[in-house]
Amino acid sequence: MKRVICVLLFCVFCFSAGHTCAASEGTAQTETFWLSSLDVSRIEQSWGQARANRSVDNRPLTIAGQRFPNGIGTHANSEIPLLLDGKGVELSGGAGLDDETSGRGSVVFQIIADGREIWNSGPMRSRDAAKFFSLDIRGYKTVDLLVLDAGDGIDYDHADWVNLKVTMLDNARPKLDVGPVEDAVILTPKPAPTPRINGAKIFGVRPGSPFFFRIAATGDRPMTFSADGLPSGLRLDSQTGLITGQLEKAGEHKVTLRAENALGKTEREFRIVCGSQIGLTPAMGWNSWNCFAGSVTAEKIKAAADAMVESGLINHGWTYINIDDFWQVHRDSNDPSLQGPHRNSDGRILPNPRFPDMKGLADYVHGKGLKIGIYSAPGPWTCGGCVGSFGYELQDAQQYAEWGFDYLKYDWCSYNPAFEAYRDSKDWDPSSSPNITYAGGGDLAKAKVPFERMHQALGQQPRDIIYSLCQYGMGSVWEWGAEVGGNSWRTTQDINDSWSSMSGIGFSQAGLEKYAGPGHFNDPDMLVVGKVGWGPQLRNTRLSPNEQYTHISLWCLLASPLLIGCDMTQLDEFTLNLLTNDEVLEVNQDPLGRQAARITQNGMLEVWAKDMEDGSKAVGLFNRGQREQTVTVNWSDLGIHGEQTVRDLWRQKDMGQYTEKFEANVGRHGVVLVKIAPFK
Numbered sequence: 296m297k298r299v300i301c302v303l304l305f306c307v308f309c310f311s312a313g314h315t316c317a318a319s320e321g322t323a324q325t326e327t328f329w330l331s332s333l334d335v336s337r338i339e340q341s342w343g344q345a346r347a348n349r350s351v352d353n354r355p356l357t358i359a360g361q362r363f364p365n366g367i368g369t370h371a372n373s374e375i376p377l378l379l380d381g382k383g384v385e386l387s388g389g390a391g392l393d394d395e396t397s398g399r400g401s402v403v404f405q406i407i408a409d410g411r412e413i414w415n416s417g418p419m420r421s422r423d424a425a426k427f428f429s430l431d432i433r434g435y436k437t438v439d440l441l442v443l444d445a446g447d448g449i450d451y452d453h454a455d456w457v458n459l460k461v462t463m464l465d466n467a468r469p470k471l472d473v474g475p476v477e478d479a480v481i482l483t484p485k486p487a488p489t490p491r492i493n494g495a496k497i498f499g500v501r502p503g504s505p506f507f508f509r510i511a512a513t514g515d516r517p518m519t520f521s522a523d524g525l526p527s528g529l530r531l532d533s534q535t536g537l538i539t540g541q542l543e544k545a546g547e548h549k550v551t552l553r554a555e556n557a558l559g560k561t562e563r564e565f566r567i568v569c570g571s572q573i574g575l576t577p578a579m580g581w582n583s584w585n586c587f588a589g590s591v592t593a594e595k596i597k598a599a600a601d602a603m604v605e606s607g608l609i610n611h612g613w614t615y616i617n618i619d620d621f622w623q624v625h626r627d628s629n630d631p632s633l634q635g636p637h638r639n640s641d642g643r644i645l646p647n648p649r650f651p652d653m654k655g656l657a658d659y660v661h662g663k664g665l666k667i668g669i670y671s672a673p674g675p676w677t678c679g680g681c682v683g684s685f686g687y688e689l690q691d692a693q694q695y696a697e698w699g700f701d702y703l704k705y706d707w708c709s710y711n712p713a714f715e716a717y718r719d720s721k722d723w724d725p726s727s728s729p730n731i732t733y734a735g736g737g738d739l740a741k742a743k744v745p746f747e748r749m750h751q752a753l754g755q756q757p758r759d760i761i762y763s764l765c766q767y768g769m770g771s772v773w774e775w776g777a778e779v780g781g782n783s784w785r786t787t788q789d790i791n792d793s794w795s796s797m798s799g800i801g802f803s804q805a806g807l808e809k810y811a812g813p814g815h816f817n818d819p820d821m822l823v824v825g826k827v828g829w830g831p832q833l834r835n836t837r838l839s840p841n842e843q844y845t846h847i848s849l850w851c852l853l854a855s856p857l858l859i860g861c862d863m864t865q866l867d868e869f870t871l872n873l874l875t876n877d878e879v880l881e882v883n884q885d886p887l888g889r890q891a892a893r894i895t896q897n898g899m900l901e902v903w904a905k906d907m908e909d910g911s912k913a914v915g916l917f918n919r920g921q922r923e924q925t926v927t928v929n930w931s932d933l934g935i936h937g938e939q940t941v942r943d944l945w946r947q948k949d950m951g952q953y954t955e956k957f958e959a960n961v962g963r964h965g966v967v968l969v970k971i972a973p974f975k
Contacts, residue, residue: 482946504541520553521533537664549565
């Protein structure tokens with residue numbers, strides 16, 4: 296009897312430590328572990344945080360009405376990478392969508408052992424009963440538990456692994472196979488000293504608007520510029536490469552741009568399209584939010600413009616210096632630098648004391664050969680609680696144009712259709728209104744109203760102002776953003792510098808490619824490389840070097856606006872190299888304006904491809920998994936055939952000629968970005 300009690304006590308101890316009692320398999324000792332005992336915070340996923348014995352929303356694990364006390368709550372797309380070193384015996388458990396989604400969401404659960412699928416749940420939806428498995432894993436070194444979206448995006452894909460345990464041999468324990476620290480390897484050679492013209496190959500302008508375009512070119516200075524076919528009304532400064540002037544009539548003009556220095560000369564075709572459409576290629580520039588957030592000042596904006604020029608980024612096509620929130624007066628801040636009258640007697644918006652001379656600031660940025668952007672919101676208040684544009688859309692658009700701004704980010708915060716009843720009220724005080732964020736559901740026509748209103752106001756100005764909708768994807772904005780004049784529209788919530796955020800946002804753009812084109816682009820938010828911090832305290836991005844290559848590659852394939860989010864006065868060599876690869880940036884700036892589509896997906900391996908104007912295809916081979924793997928792109932998937940030349944765009948190096956397929960070893964969370972063109 297005493298012996299039995301001792302055994303039972305030992306078992307209780309084992310369970311409390313996160314594993315079950317030891318047993319014997321023949322002559323070998325085995326031990327079973329709950330996988331929830333691992334550090335699940337290290338599990339990477341596209342949204343939220345994985346939790347032990349709780350759902351991703353921190354509730355009890357419940358599938359189709361059945362509660363499970365043990366398991367891991369996660370979210371698509373996610374991976375639990377186990378390192379077993381051949382010591383595993385059995386993996387068992389169940390999987391399903393958590394009831395907390397209230398009927399929404401769909402996923403596929405997949406288990407991969409040493410690169411081979413050993414279990415697949417098939418598509419599962421909310422309220423489906425859990426599916427269970429018991430798998431022989433003897434001899435496998437690695438086992439990966441994946442949750443993938445089932446083809447309709449990752450919204451509400453709250454996925455639970457339940458009763459999840461692994462039996463191990465010889466006192467071995469399962470481990471999470473998390474990646475090592477990577478070296479920041481610079482892949483791209485420095486620009487040649489001979490001239491090379493970069494940036495957009497096409498430019499849109501409205502008749503009568505000021506024309507402002509700087510020829511971006513790398514190579515040793517001094518450099519001189521010239522152009523053949525420049526239409527009447529435009530002039531080129533041969534020393535700076537700046538084209539200014541005005542076109543009065545609609546039409547298209549083909550121009551040959553030339554750049555020359557002591558080592559050589561080059562030329563490039565450039566198209567000017569004078570008409571109703573502007574922003575024919577995605578905007579490239581910088582935005583203050585991801586580094587300075589609410590601590591932005593005019594001096595920091597000037598410093599950013601200086602850094603854009605001094606770093607040489609301007610020579611690669613980077614153009615905009617954009618002020619985000621907190622240039623206006625705050626509604627209730629105790630900070631004197633945010634206080635002051637909201638508007639003058641004519642209803643014109645007034646900046647806060649940090650920005651004493653907005654026209655002077657715009658002139659300063661223009662004097663650098665750059666353009667400048669500003670920020671507002673359709674509600675009475677911005678996201679940060681500063682003065683918005685509600686009821687003053689026309690006055691604000693007029694003020695932006697008079698100051699000389701070239702870009703407006705219009706952020707949804709605090710707008711509510713209910714406020715429309717007070718638009719013409721003389722005694723309505725917006726300062727007494729709550730900062731309500733309307734979710735954009737219900738009547739779609741109401742969701743369009745504030746953006747259409749500002750579009751009309753901007754259209755009345757004698758100046759081209761790029762219009763960026765920051766609407767977070769509500770109401771499927773990609774379906775109607777172009778209708779309300781948007782040159783781009785945010786498709787997601789705010790990005791941060793984590794793999795789960797960046798990859799979750801970037802790879803969720805699959806299926807939106809049909810809504811993008813010249814003058815109107817999907818916007819998955821800003822770039823989170825370099826030193827970021829969302830305030831006065833900055834830090835190095837938490838993205839690994841591989842993840843940063845993935846970030847830039849994917850955003851370029853997506854034809855996304857490229858807005859640098861870091862402090863450009865502190866650019867390190869790796870970040871600068873990352874932002875100045877002209878062959879990669881050409882993928883983003885291609886005149887066709889196509890967004891890449893996801894061509895294939897095999898677990899955590901994905902291939903994305905984008906048609907280019909010259910008939911080639913830009914192709915990204917992505918590995919979202921935890922270990923280096925081989926990624927393959929087949930010609931049949933791309934709709935091409937025969938011998939093709941493959942060029943590595945990051946290394947700017949031809950890889951050779953291939954038939955039928957191309958494959959490459961791709962590191963953890965990494966990418967190989969290539970251009971594939973018929974062999975000549």
